[in-house]
Amino acid sequence: MRQEVRIPKLGDNIEKADISQVLVKVGETVIVDQALLEIESDKATVELPAPVAGVVQAIQVTDGQTVTIGQVVMEIEVNAVAETIAATEPTTVAAVPAAEVPPVVASPATAHQQLQEVRIPKLGDNIEKADISKVLVKVGERVTVEQALLEIESDKATVELPAPVAGVIQAIQVTDGQTVTIGQVVMAIATTASSATPVVPVPVVPTVHQPFASPHGFTEPLDNNHELAQKTAPIPEVVGYSVPAAPTVRRFAREIGVNINEVRGTGPHGRISKDDVKLHAKKLLTRTYPAPAMAQASLAVPALPDFSQWGTVENQPMNNVRRKTAEHMARAWQQIPHVTQFDQADITELEKFRKALAKKSNGEKLTVTAVLLKIVAAALKKFPKFNASIDVAAEQVVFKHYCHVGVAVDTPQGLLVPVIRDADQKGLRQLSAELNELAEKARAKKLGLEQLQGGTFTITNLGGMGTTYFTPIVNWPEVAILGVGKAQTQPVWQDEQWLPRFLLPLSISYDHRLIDGADAARFLRWVAESLEQPLLLLMD
Numbered sequence: 001m002r003q004e005v006r007i008p009k010l011g012d013n014i015e016k017a018d019i020s021q022v023l024v025k026v027g028e029t030v031i032v033d034q035a036l037l038e039i040e041s042d043k044a045t046v047e048l049p050a051p052v053a054g055v056v057q058a059i060q061v062t063d064g065q066t067v068t069i070g071q072v073v074m075e076i077e078v079n080a081v082a083e084t085i086a087a088t089e090p091t092t093v094a095a096v097p098a099a100e101v102p103p104v105v106a107s108p109a110t111a112h113q114q115l116q117e118v119r120i121p122k123l124g125d126n127i128e129k130a131d132i133s134k135v136l137v138k139v140g141e142r143v144t145v146e147q148a149l150l151e152i153e154s155d156k157a158t159v160e161l162p163a164p165v166a167g168v169i170q171a172i173q174v175t176d177g178q179t180v181t182i183g184q185v186v187m188a189i190a191t192t193a194s195s196a197t198p199v200v201p202v203p204v205v206p207t208v209h210q211p212f213a214s215p216h217g218f219t220e221p222l223d224n225n226h227e228l229a230q231k232t233a234p235i236p237e238v239v240g241y242s243v244p245a246a247p248t249v250r251r252f253a254r255e256i257g258v259n260i261n262e263v264r265g266t267g268p269h270g271r272i273s274k275d276d277v278k279l280h281a282k283k284l285l286t287r288t289y290p291a292p293a294m295a296q297a298s299l300a301v302p303a304l305p306d307f308s309q310w311g312t313v314e315n316q317p318m319n320n321v322r323r324k325t326a327e328h329m330a331r332a333w334q335q336i337p338h339v340t341q342f343d344q345a346d347i348t349e350l351e352k353f354r355k356a357l358a359k360k361s362n363g364e365k366l367t368v369t370a371v372l373l374k375i376v377a378a379a380l381k382k383f384p385k386f387n388a389s390i391d392v393a394a395e396q397v398v399f400k401h402y403c404h405v406g407v408a409v410d411t412p413q414g415l416l417v418p419v420i421r422d423a424d425q426k427g428l429r430q431l432s433a434e435l436n437e438l439a440e441k442a443r444a445k446k447l448g449l450e451q452l453q454g455g456t457f458t459i460t461n462l463g464g465m466g467t468t469y470f471t472p473i474v475n476w477p478e479v480a481i482l483g484v485g486k487a488q489t490q491p492v493w494q495d496e497q498w499l500p501r502f503l504l505p506l507s508i509s510y511d512h513r514l515i516d517g518a519d520a521a522r523f524l525r526w527v528a529e530s531l532e533q534p535l536l537l538l539m540d
């Protein structure tokens with residue numbers, strides 16, 4: 001059966017509109033409510049949803065064309081499944097012999113009345129029966145496509161049975177609490193299809209107070225005075241559906257208090273799914289709201305006093321690096337619940353090796369930072385949480401399968417963090433060379449943007465400047481940062497004696513939303529032990 005699609009009423013006094021986009025092609029299979037066209041009137045742009053499921057047979061308009069309200073713009077061959085069932089199963093409600101009751105012809109033009117049976121769908125593997133927990137509609141009630149008709153309870157879940165078509169409920173063959181089998185016909189809906197083509201097979205709609213009979217012995221009087229008997233094919237009206245979404249999705253959004261118009265649809269042509277609504281709701285829940293006036297007052301930066309009253313001052317504008325650092329640090333500090341833990345590594349042997357290497361190899365320098373790059377990259381493989389990010393809106397943890405380590409570099413223009421890509425796949429020599437090159441470029445303002453992006457973890461070494469322990473701020477969206485202090489010779493009680501050992505202070509700051517104290521302790525200890533006994537690196 002062919003179903004014509006017409007331009008709906010778009011509002012009072014609107015007689016014409018433009019097709020801004022045809023969204024489907026001839027031959028395309030469409031589902032009920034799928035957007036077919038984008039229509040632009042003086043007042044709004046709306047999408048025209050498919051009234052039935054089926055295959056697009058003809059498109060009578062093109063992009064940019066002006067159309068009139070009520071104009072036929074497409075033809076859809078209605079999904080053959082329902083018709084096939086009706087044609088092949090004489091026991092269905094749609095198969096009442098046409099001769100028994102003359103069909104109601106809605107208008108001399110084209111409208112036909114049809115009955116669409118509603119069956120219990122498959123509810124899962126090995127489920128053959130289910131209980132009707134609630135009948136949600138009444139005979140004579142007008143329903144929209146996908147409106148919930150029944151609540152069905154199986155062993156596994158309670159689901160709603162959506163209306164396959166819009167129309168008027170003609171018969172209900174079940175009651176609350178009744179057990180039904182999969183495939184059983186439970187309702188009949190009368191639809192009004194406006195079509196110039198003959199309807200096959202024409203399901204019969206009884207006339208005045210004719211009992212509607214089903215093979216299951218169910219009878220229900222029909223009142224021909226209701227909408228079923230209307231004499232003209234109505235022009236469908238678009239009821240504020242400015243975004244594409246199925247009625248069940250709209251209802252779901254309404255029920256959880258989400259404005260569907262604010263949801264970003266990820267389906268074809270921006271169609272909104274239930275998951276889109278859920279994601280939007282989650283975003284709303286995790287959104288940071290502007291602080292109320294009182295709190296704002298306390299958070300607001302108070303006006304500075306006039307310092308010149310106490311002496312000479314000079315105001316200098318912040319440079320870009322300083323401004324960006326300020327913004328970035330403030331965001332990280334506000335959003336991340338920071339914790340910092342400390343440890344130390346005995347790098348006496350490593351220092352001996354470093355010095356011997358420097359002597360042996362003509363000026364080749366291996367710094368503590370380069371060694372740390374190698375060890376940290378291995379640690380990130382062993383402790384993937386430290387190489388992750390938190391997607392708060394989606395309530396997910398993003399684990400990165402790459403390992404790009406940033407190193408904080410002190411430059412004349414301020415702090416920069418160039419990133420060493422795939423640090424886990426490089427040898428000490430290469431890491432050392434890349435670190436030197438990037439640090440030099442940073443100081444010479446020669447870093448490209450791509451060399452400052454994509455880091456998964458940061459090392460900040462203030463040891464060269466004499467600092468011991470400190471509490472670095474996590475480089476968001478990363479979740480942890482390693483602070484390195486100045487290694488110094490200190491007395492250590494070992495083998496019943498005090499021994500001079502070269503100890504390196506280590507600090508780790510982390511996002512406590514993802515990383516627990518025990519995780520951080522293990523991570524830091526592993527780093528320390530690898531510095532003390534590098535052979536451990538070869539163990540995994």
Ligand code: CAO
Nearest residue numbers: 367368369370408409410439460461463464484485486487
């Ligand atoms: N303990 C003891 N000595 C250290 C050390 C430490 N933690 N870190 C570096 N050193 C030593 C080096 O071994 C080197 O000594 P030698 O000349 O005897 O080999 C010397 O100090 C200078 O090292 P370096 O700083 O040139 O090289 P590096 O690879 O260790 O560090 C870099 C490179 C870029 C990390 C460093 O130059 C730098 O800029 N650090 C500052 C980072 C920073 O500003 N962090 C703060 C960010 S948050 O505000």
